[in-house]
Each structure stands twice: as structure tokens, then as C-alpha cells.
Amino acid sequence: MNKTYPKEVFFNGEWLPSQAAAVSVFDRGFMLGDGIYEVIPVYGRQPFTMEAHLGRLREGLHAVGIHYTANGLLDRVKEAVERAECADGLVYIQVTRGVAPRTHYFPEGVEPTVLLYAYPFNFEGFEKKLVDVVLSPDLRWHRCDIKSISLMANVLANNAARQAGVVENVFEREGWITEGSHTSVFLVHNGTIYTHPKGQHILPGITRDIVISIARETGIPVREEAFAVADLPRVEEAFLTGTTMQVTAIGGIWINGRKSVVSTDRGPVTRRIQEAFIKQTNSL
Incomplete structure (x- = not known):
């Protein structure tokens, strides 16, 4: 199916029109692919196996040393589904190490960059x-x-x-x-x-x-x-x-x-x- 951009995204703590959300060119996700992502299916407006998906996200973040608990994302996932108004769909989550001067080692004191949004998807057939x-x-x-x-x-x-x-x-x-x-x-x-x-x-x-x-x-x-x-x-x-x-x-x-x-x-x-x-x- 053809994919379209979502109307809005949850970006670094706030909901924004997708065209207004911008990442720094020095974000380590952009420069180095330094980040973790997750995709949660939604059936009938209900996230499916959400805890398992968020658990895998936490394990990935821990494995690569990105200090982000992801505890607050549970409510954000539900909110994304409501705001996207899609009966069936997907919720995409991405957490990068954040913005810092480019290095091959982990920078200190950097705030992770967090992106989350939902969009319709047809699972039938x-x-x-x-x-x-x-x-x-x-x-x-x-x-x-x-x-x-x-x-x-x-x-x-x-x-x-x-x-x-x-x-x-x-x-x-x-x-x-x-x-x-x-x-x-x-x-x-x-x-x-x-x-x-x-x-x-x-x-x-x-x-x-x-x-x-x-x-x-x-x-x-x-x-x-x-x-x-x-x-x-x-x-x-x-x-x-x-x-x-x-x-x-x-x-x-x-x-x-x-x-x-x-x-x-x-x-x-x-x-x-x-x-x-x-x-x-x-x-x-």
C-alpha cells in the first residue's frame, strides 16, 4: 500500500505538525545511524503486544548505552493512535543518542532525540x-x-x-x-x-x-x-x-x-x- 506522511508527530516531548518537526544535522541518528527503533501494530484502535514491543525497545537502548527509560511512551503510543484516528495501523518509535559534535565514542550529557507517530495500515488478506x-x-x-x-x-x-x-x-x-x-x-x-x-x-x-x-x-x-x-x-x-x-x-x-x-x-x-x-x- 502507498505510504503517506503522518499529519503530526510526537517529537522531543511535544506534538507537532510533521512538517514542523526538524532534526539537527548533528543528530547522531542522522550522522551515524546511532539509534534504536520499534514498530507496534494496531488492530481496532488497540495496540497489539505493546508491552513486548516496548520491552524490546528498552533492551535495545540498554544494549547500545542510550540512557532513555521509555517509561512515558506507553501513554504516548495510545495518544498517537487516537490522534491519527486509524482503526488499523502502525506506531513508529525512534530514539537516537541525540545531538552532539561527531565522534566515534559516546558523548556525555546528551539528551536523546525521541520521535513517535502513528499511521494507517491495511493488515487484511x-x-x-x-x-x-x-x-x-x-x-x-x-x-x-x-x-x-x-x-x-x-x-x-x-x-x-x-x-x-x-x-x-x-x-x-x-x-x-x-x-x-x-x-x-x-x-x-x-x-x-x-x-x-x-x-x-x-x-x-x-x-x-x-x-x-x-x-x-x-x-x-x-x-x-x-x-x-x-x-x-x-x-x-x-x-x-x-x-x-x-x-x-x-x-x-x-x-x-x-x-x-x-x-x-x-x-x-x-x-x-x-x-x-x-x-x-x-x-x-
């Missing part, structure tokens, strides 16, 4: 899709668990996928599937779901955690284990998860210019996960 992805080497840094605004490697990978006519670029590191450029990856073999374990090589996805909980509650075996690229021909189903992708089935994986067909339709495991996920979001 994900359960009807069957998408293709491309497989590429994971060339990113080794702290993929931190939701950093430094996303150049992810942007290049996702753009390459779009240029190839597919929706996502799935990464492999030393022969093992890690995650997508902006998604978590799940593979199904013999009725068991496999997904890469948490650690430095994947983002701890909130939707990923929900899917794992759904699977365990419904009796679907789950293994948080890396899946080998060499074993992809054994996969009967596969799907992507994420805030905007929700739970989207994979039809084919392009490897070295050749398409490996995973499934010609959504499989039974994927369908069960999707149905349970829809129930959760509809119950808000």
Missing part, C-alpha cells in the same frame, strides 16, 4: 497470500538482535528482492537459515516447525514469539533450531512472520537464479497458525 523469496548470504553485522536504525544491509537486501520480483530476502549464514531482511522465517518438515534460535544473528521478533506460543498451545511441535540450506528440499511448508507480514506463506525460494518450490498452496500447519493469529488480533 495476509492469510490468502503465497509469496516467493530469494536466498542470499547474510552479510550484516553480528548484533542482529539489536533493532538498530542502521539498516543499510537490510535495505540493500530487501531492495534486491524487490528488483528480483519477490517480496523478501531470506538470509543464510555459513549454510544455515537465519531470518529475512525484515521478517522471521519458519520452515515445516514432517509436521514440525523449525526456526532459528534467539541470539545475536536474529532479531527477537514479537510476532515470532506469538507464533511459537500458538504452535505449542495447539500441539504443533516447534524446534528453535537453525535449519540447513542443504535440507531445504525436505521442507513441506514455510512462512514469514513480522509486524506487517503477520504470518505469510512462502510458495517458492529462489536460490542462485533457480526457483525451488516449497508449496503450491498454504499448508495445514501454516493455516492453523494463521487462523489462531487472526483470532488473537480479532479479540482485542
Whole structure:
């Protein structure tokens, strides 16, 4: 869907028209990508898994040493949804280290720059899709668990996928599937779901955690284990998860210019996960 700029944003403690909010050219987010971000889904005007998303934001800020508690953002998220007047949408939050003379070390006494806003998003129809992805080497840094605004490697990978006519670029590191450029990856073999374990090589996805909980509650075996690229021909189903992708089935994986067909339709495991996920979001 086409994205538009929000009418207003919460910027450094006040609500402003978006065109009036300006960041200094010396902000470390602008100069160095020195910041953390988060995206919270909204269904029926209700933020979904907000505490989990804010918890991940706090963990990211702590990991990179940005001193901002994020405690006051709970009310700001709700306020953003009300002000944006969107039934379904997304709330974007970004916290940078702040404005300071450019250095490669952390400056002292700097106030973080905080941006927050909401905008409409159409979540409908994900359960009807069957998408293709491309497989590429994971060339990113080794702290993929931190939701950093430094996303150049992810942007290049996702753009390459779009240029190839597919929706996502799935990464492999030393022969093992890690995650997508902006998604978590799940593979199904013999009725068991496999997904890469948490650690430095994947983002701890909130939707990923929900899917794992759904699977365990419904009796679907789950293994948080890396899946080998060499074993992809054994996969009967596969799907992507994420805030905007929700739970989207994979039809084919392009490897070295050749398409490996995973499934010609959504499989039974994927369908069960999707149905349970829809129930959760509809119950808000």
C-alpha cells in the first residue's frame, strides 16, 4: 500500500505538525545511524503486544548505552493512535543518542532525540497470500538482535528482492537459515516447525514469539533450531512472520537464479497458525 506522511508527530516531548518537526544535522541518528527503533501494530484502535514491543525497545537502548527509560511512551503510543484516528495501523518509535559534535565514542550529557507517530495500515488478506523469496548470504553485522536504525544491509537486501520480483530476502549464514531482511522465517518438515534460535544473528521478533506460543498451545511441535540450506528440499511448508507480514506463506525460494518450490498452496500447519493469529488480533 502507498505510504503517506503522518499529519503530526510526537517529537522531543511535544506534538507537532510533521512538517514542523526538524532534526539537527548533528543528530547522531542522522550522522551515524546511532539509534534504536520499534514498530507496534494496531488492530481496532488497540495496540497489539505493546508491552513486548516496548520491552524490546528498552533492551535495545540498554544494549547500545542510550540512557532513555521509555517509561512515558506507553501513554504516548495510545495518544498517537487516537490522534491519527486509524482503526488499523502502525506506531513508529525512534530514539537516537541525540545531538552532539561527531565522534566515534559516546558523548556525555546528551539528551536523546525521541520521535513517535502513528499511521494507517491495511493488515487484511495476509492469510490468502503465497509469496516467493530469494536466498542470499547474510552479510550484516553480528548484533542482529539489536533493532538498530542502521539498516543499510537490510535495505540493500530487501531492495534486491524487490528488483528480483519477490517480496523478501531470506538470509543464510555459513549454510544455515537465519531470518529475512525484515521478517522471521519458519520452515515445516514432517509436521514440525523449525526456526532459528534467539541470539545475536536474529532479531527477537514479537510476532515470532506469538507464533511459537500458538504452535505449542495447539500441539504443533516447534524446534528453535537453525535449519540447513542443504535440507531445504525436505521442507513441506514455510512462512514469514513480522509486524506487517503477520504470518505469510512462502510458495517458492529462489536460490542462485533457480526457483525451488516449497508449496503450491498454504499448508495445514501454516493455516492453523494463521487462523489462531487472526483470532488473537480479532479479540482485542
